[in-house]
Amino acid sequence: MKIIISGIVQGVGFRPFVHKIASECNLSGYIQNQSNGIVEIYIQGNRRDINLFLKKIKEEKPILAIYENIEIQEYTGNQNYQNFTIRSSSENIKNYGSSIHPDVSICSECIEEFFHGKRRRNYYFVSCTDCGPKYTIFKKFPYDRANTTMKDFSMCPLCHFEYNNPCDRLFHYELISCKDCGPRFSILNNNGSIVECKDPIIYSAKLLKEGNIIAAKGIGGFHLITSATDSDPIKRIRIKKNRKKKPFAIMSKDLKSVRSFAILNEKEKEVITSLQRPIVILEKSDSYYLSPWITPTLNSIGVMLPYNAFQILLLNHIPYHTLVMTSGNYKDNPIISDNKTALKNLADCADYFLTHNREIFTQCDDSIVKIIENNPILLRGSRGFSPLKISFPKEVPNCILALGCEKNITFSIAYKSNCFLSQHIGNINNLESYRYYKSMIDKMIKFYNQNPLYLACDMHPTMVTTKLAFKLSNDVSRVFQIQHHHAHLASLMAEYGLQDIIGIICDGSGYGLDGNIWGGEIFQCENIRKVKRIGHLLEQPLIGGDLATIYPLRMIVGMLMGSVDGIENFLYSNLIHFPMGEKEIESIISINKSRLYHKTTSTGRVLDAISSLLGICYQRTFEGEPAISLESNSINGKDILISPKISDNVLDTTYLLKFIFENKNKFSLKDLAYSAQVYIAKGLANIAIENALSSGIKVIGFSGGVASNKVITKVIKEEVEKRGIKFLQHKNIPPGDGGISVGQAYFTMYELL
Secondary structure, three states, X not given: OEEEEEEEOOOOOHHHHHHHHHHHOOOEEEEEEOOOOOEEEEEEOOHHHHHHHHHHHHHOOOOOOEEEEEEEEOOOOOOOOOOEEEOOOOOOOOOOOOOOOOOEOOOHHHHHHHHHOOOOOOOOOOOOOOOEOOOOOEOOOOOOXXXXXXXXXXXXXXHHHHHOOOOOOOOOOOOOOOOOOOOOEEEEEOOOOEOOOOOHHHHHHHHHHOOOOEEEEOOOOEEEEEEOOOHHHHHHHHHHHOOOOOOOOEEEOOHHHHHOOEEOOHHHHHHHOOOOOOEEEEEEOOOOOOOXXXXXXXXXXXXXXXXXXXXHHHHHOOHHHEEEEEEOOOOOOOOOOOHHHHXXXXXXXXXXXXXXXXXXXOOOOOOEEEXXXXXXXXXXXXXXOOOEEEEEEEXXXXXXEEOOOOOOEOOEEEEEEEEEEOOOOEOOOXXXXXXXXXXXXXXXXXXOOOXXXXXXXXXXXXXXXXXXXXXXXXXXXXXXXXXXXXXXXXXXXXXXXXXXXXXXXXXXXXXOOOOOEEEEEXXXXXXXXXXXXXXXXXXXXXXXXXXXXXXXXXXXXXXHEOOEOOHXXXXXXXXXXXXXXXXXXXXXXXXXXXXXXXXXXXHHHHHHHHHHHOOOOOOOXXXXXXXXXXXXXXXXXXXXXXXXXXXXXXXXXHHHHHHHHHHOOOOOHHHHHHHHHHHHHXXXXXXXXXXXXXXXXXXXXXXXXXXXXXXXXXXXXXXXXXXXXXXXXXXXXXXXXXXXXXXXXXXXXXXXX
């Protein structure tokens, strides 16, 4: 009998698992990895034993294996096999849809071996088929050592014996190694000279306790690491990385350490301890004692647990068992993954370098998750989640390359019924990031052995990815341009395999069909291609264009001038927050009178304006800062506003700001902050609900960057569900721009059918 299994079945211990089951069932034959990512199994024996084998294969698969299809064929060959073997891999078949498993955290057995084992005690690269790096060291199928970055490390005799021993837990583990034959860590000063020490990790702990900054190479790239209680080195990193207020991630030894400074509910506990080990956004507790410079303006903090052996040991030797662990890069640049580049680019920030000599083939930053209404929302998909495979309900006629947008960018490759979402790449607004983006596209196209026939991109004419699409247009059959918010909605539909939905899409900005900047939209979608804009936020002046996204006080002028008294006095009372002083205020007022500005329906800009009106945040120093700060200041607030004002499916946001301006001295800041978000949520929900009821569409979904806001998501969900309508939010695909390429691919698929 011949069995063909596709899915994630290479690099996850599937061959030794099958070997074990075949031996238990007294079967002969072989298993072989194929270059298209599948495995082929030939078995011989009596029918009863074969049936038991098939049952065990389906019910007892390795923890990381994922089956997509099991094809069983009767084998008519004449060859008889004496026993069951693992054959050398075949490299003759084109890849058609299998994938490699994302990197996962170290397993309990490997932790036990690290601390108490004989051969791999204190070996920092200990891993097995159930854990460790997969994607970041993988080059191509079939999954053999020679096709990973472990090819540079030849097995020692003892590792070779274990590799060939069916009774050993590392039997046929392609990445097997030990202290004698595997990679090694070294400590270097920032001149690149090796620092002699007995143990690089223990010595690193000593350096960190002394207030140093270390650039440490991990599984997917470098981190900048320093003490989480000492503000001085954290301030130094902020200066060097040009990150004035953007939160830094931290790593804690265990849940006990996390609970000493943050609040952790059951769902957050489940996610933070998962195999993926993402950064989880948690609320600070009243006993928070870490440096305020980790998250200077927010009451939340991003926390992850260690996911490899060296991090575990390092945290064991650190006071409070907690470290700042932020990406090893500078603003808007990709995470650094090789030693030479790290020494060149990070030497003015890091005091020391903790490096190892195993190549990282594919960079992967840490993933970020936020729990909203007991649902994990992936804000940034990378380590542990990438490459993310989404199954489409129909087959793509030919390969589609969806390029994403420009900020928090990812791209997607879709073919057959598969869509593969890349890891987080970042903002491609500089040459280095753009080159990294293009190199990752080339790498994934080669990885999946595809030649894209169609391109999908945004409609914005000046966007980098739009220009790239038309630059590449001569090499493809057609370029599809998808409106930004249509693509957001399509990404949610792709996640659930839908064609009909009412969608609420809220974000900072997107090029609208009317040439203005959209960002607070409601769409009715039927058969996916029939998309109609049925509601939105009130259009507001965007005075100064991009400057209004950085300095949100500008939004207040356009939204309130002429509607309430005292706006000019309010502006001059906040003179310090206008970089050009009085002249800038005069210019803004003049532009508002002349009406020489673009208009926007952006939810993000409204939230920014409210944040500055309440004195919470006057300048955006990182993406979404004013809105995130508004949400942070609304915890435990209560709703004190009147009902949303809606006319012709347009939610009046001037009415909202006018109320806040006139009552900001009558109510608490947290009540006003909370109520403002409730007003927007209820208003959008009401428009969507009325259209859902009139159209007969019984599903309302929420997508876009604002779908990561707890208050707005919670209220929309409550409003929708109490009317008996199904509410959908993202689960696996990021709701922000990091998931938009999936929507572009999904929309294009239906355009081609």
